[in-house]
Amino acid sequence: MYVQVVDSDKELQDAYSVRKTVFVEEQNVPLEEEIDQYEEDSAHFVLYDEDQAVGAGRFRIVEGIGKVERICVLPSHRTSKGAGRLIMNTIEEYAKTKEMHVLKLNAQTHAEPFYAKLGYETVSDIFMDAGIPHVTMTKNI
Numbered sequence: 001m002y003v004q005v006v007d008s009d010k011e012l013q014d015a016y017s018v019r020k021t022v023f024v025e026e027q028n029v030p031l032e033e034e035i036d037q038y039e040e041d042s043a044h045f046v047l048y049d050e051d052q053a054v055g056a057g058r059f060r061i062v063e064g065i066g067k068v069e070r071i072c073v074l075p076s077h078r079t080s081k082g083a084g085r086l087i088m089n090t091i092e093e094y095a096k097t098k099e100m101h102v103l104k105l106n107a108q109t110h111a112e113p114f115y116a117k118l119g120y121e122t123v124s125d126i127f128m129d130a131g132i133p134h135v136t137m138t139k140n141i
Contacts, residue, residue: 006046012044015045015053018074027130055077057069066102066141068091071111085118088118101140112137123137124136
């Protein structure tokens with residue numbers, strides 16, 4: 001498996017396809033909330049297993065802080081294959097090239113332990129986003 005920083009329309013469509021499968025179809029997030037006004041201002045990432053897109057994420061800079069968003073992995077690649085960690089490591093390395101020293105993300109509460117293992121600390125109470133409980137987490141890199 002490898003993560004590609006999106007630099008073609010096909011790769012972007014692959015990332016969107018994974019996001020739609022996970023967030024829209026599986027978690028019932030409305031499409032207009034999932035694909036939002038920040039797409040063009042974001043760097044996108046897609047995880048491939050050979051030639052199949054199986055994960056995705058995006059990164060943007062918000063008020064001088066790197067914001068990690070839309071991290072998702074298809075169900076077939078979730079359990080102990082390291083897919084999520086690979087996406088996160090790639091985004092963190094990318095953030096360093098943009099001279100970011102702090103990263104922030106809004107994690108679904110069921111994913112909070114995953115991000116904690118990667119060094120993220122919870123800095124908020126639980127809040128709802130798209131009908132799903134989340135917490136804000138940060139990490140110094």
